[in-house]
Structures are given as C-alpha cells and as structure tokens.
Amino acid sequence: MKFTYCPDCGTKLIQKEIGDEGLMPYCENCKKPLFDMFSTCIIALVVNEYGEAALLRQGYISHQYYNLVSGYMKPGETAEYTAAREVEEEIGVPVERLRFVGTYWFGKKDMLMIGFIAEAKKRELKLSGEVDAAEWVDASRAIDMVHPGGSVSYALLEYYLKEQESIRQKGSSL
C-alpha cells in the first residue's frame, strides 16, 4: 500500500529525497517519510511425532485446497509469539518447539509471510470459528492436498519432507 495522504494528520504527501532511499512520500507537517506499507503474517506447518501435518479447511481462503495455520501479526508481537498463538487459537494445539524456515513474499496480497515448522504432540484438534475443518494427514500425502503453484504451504511441506528424508538416510547409514 502506497500512501498519498499522511495517515496521522491527513496532509497530502510530497516527494522528498531521503538519504539512500531516494524520492519518498513525505509529510511536511509531521516531518517524516512514509514507507510503503504491507502486512506481515505467519504461516506454520504444524507436525506431530508421527510425521503428520495439521491441514485446515477454510472456505474464505480456498474451497479447493487445504491450508496451513496462518495469521496476521499484531503490533508488539514477535513472529514466534504470533505463530504459537495462531496454532493454539486455530486448532487448539500447544506448540512444543517452533523452528524458523524462511520468509516468503506473497505479491497478490502485498504480504510478507514468515514460515515456521511447529512441532506438537498429536491430540484432538479443537477448531476456532475461522476454521471449517482440520485433520492430521501424513505429510507425504498432505503435500498433494495444498495449493501446488509455488504456495508457501507447499514450500514448507517440501522442506519438512526433505528434512525427514535426510534424517532417515543418516539413520540407515549408521
């Protein structure tokens, strides 16, 4: 999102040279530049001790594909906190261990997505109102149930499966 008016005082912004940034939208009244804004979300692949992933059905995101847990960060939260909070809120599972995987730019929604693997103990899923259905699915099968076209869900499952494969290979070479 690009600013045309100052969100604090409503003054129309001018273009001003700001250091290395070059020309930036600038409020002459508040004396500050206004960087383009985007939202930041977490996305978490929740996996249990049996190598199963929590897949969610959320009609407002997709009717065709399953999703992973995701949610917007709130001001003051760290990404780790948001991830654990969203997992607990959406499927009622406490996160035992959270691992950062990477960040992904989702251009369609001007959104930065911060990807995690959230390890949890297998338990019955307790769904929030935002989730239509959810189930534990073996990760090797789950990867065919999420959006395939370069989605973050797909990337996280691919990352997890490769990781599990290399653990298995190390195990069998001992």
Ligand SMILES: [Zn+2]
């Ligand atoms: Zn202003």
